[in-house]
Amino acid sequence: MSYKAVTIKAGKGGFGGPLTLVPTDTRNKVVSVTGGGIHPIAAKIAEMTGCPAVDGFSTGVPDNEILVAVVDCGGTARCGVYPKKRIFTVNVLPVGQTGPLARFITEDIYVSAVDASCISLADESAISKAGTPTNPTSAPKTKDQAKAEIAKMNEGKPKNLATRIGIAIGGVVNKFYAAGRETIDITIKTILPFMAFVSMILGIISASGLGDVIANTISPIASTLPGMLIVSFICAIPFISPVLGPGAVIAQVVGTLLGVQIGLGNIPPQYALPALFAIDAQVGCDFIPVGMSLGEAEPETIELGVPAILYSRVITGPIAVLVAYVFSIGLYS
């Protein structure tokens, strides 16, 4: 075939790689999952390999045909979903091992902060070493098989009570410990960085006098029902909602800004509830194709599902604000 293999290394501040992509007759689609359209990096990879580039946002592609997924994920979901499926992932943003799926983001499957200069044609030695990514679960599985064999051997022998209690307690304690570790992981990798970045922005806003501007412009909008309906409608406009979505960063920053205004008394507290829905009409709109493929939807279903959800939000975004407004009656009064 006329396909060419390429090597992609991490850009400045990036993580992972270098990845060597070797297209085959089946695995040859460069999927761009970047909120609609083909990202220039996806186009460049497609051009160099001779593979077709596909807009993953409007076209569903079966997992086994994806050569590489190009994402622009800020660190919550997309950057982890494809590595979890063991699909080569190129993130154009400088994001390392982070998010709830951080443990799947490894150097052999993921590379970030990629720009055009990071992509080069692969040399022979790299191609021979590469190949399609192998599923690492095969190794742990054999471990499980070994465990199962041991369990089988022990089956005949009745365990004494003390042993059984000991094993049960050990199992429970281990679960608690794992839960604690997961919690601390997410605190360090996502909650604390977010706090650092938002408190920096808030500090600058309040110290520089920008806070007064916000108080005079946003607060009047967010303390009336029509104002919030308009906000939710804007957030839900089909070509805006996928752009506002990633990582809910915008909703979180706006939420924090509104919180400050509520704290200052510029917005009545009962408006907190409708405001929560007004600023979130776009939730998950950036993630529709990936989320649906996690639910094992067929590519055709995803193709129809994306516009169906985007149009639905135009209706349900303002409805959500209305419902929340009704439920906010009697709150903090």
Added chain:
Amino acid sequence: MEAIAAVANGFMDLFRAGSETFVSWVTGIIPLVVIMMTAVNSLIKLIGEDRVNGVAEFATKYTITRYTILPVISVIFLCNPMAYTFGRFVEEKHKAAFYDAAVSFVHPVTGLFPHANGGELFVYMGIAAGITQLGLPLGDLAVRYFIVGVIVILIRGIVTDRIYAHMSGKK
């Protein structure tokens, strides 16, 4: 010399306000969230995914439960983003609507169950911080956010379902 010092002080002040906010969040929000998340994560591990799967299979049968119970338990037990894998229990024609319902619940859930979406806590917590500053209790807001969330995902599921059916009929 004094002018330079004044500029330097002004520059530092720009960040001092931010550092105060940061400390108040780290001491005020993180300890409670960490303990809550650990507790709920442990509970989920003890209950196990298998038992939840049984409930999920049952909940897909009826429209009302498909867009209320199913997304709620998937988000609480599997968290964002793995919650969407529960779409596998749903018929193909309802998958778009189920995703819409599930993803719309990942923020309303955080008031009561912050573990379910630890990476995006500040949609709720940002606004809640203002309520706390006024000296008002958060429980009422968190419960109402959860309830309205369930109503909204039901509406969203049904509306998206209709739109999807209409579009696939046209095709």
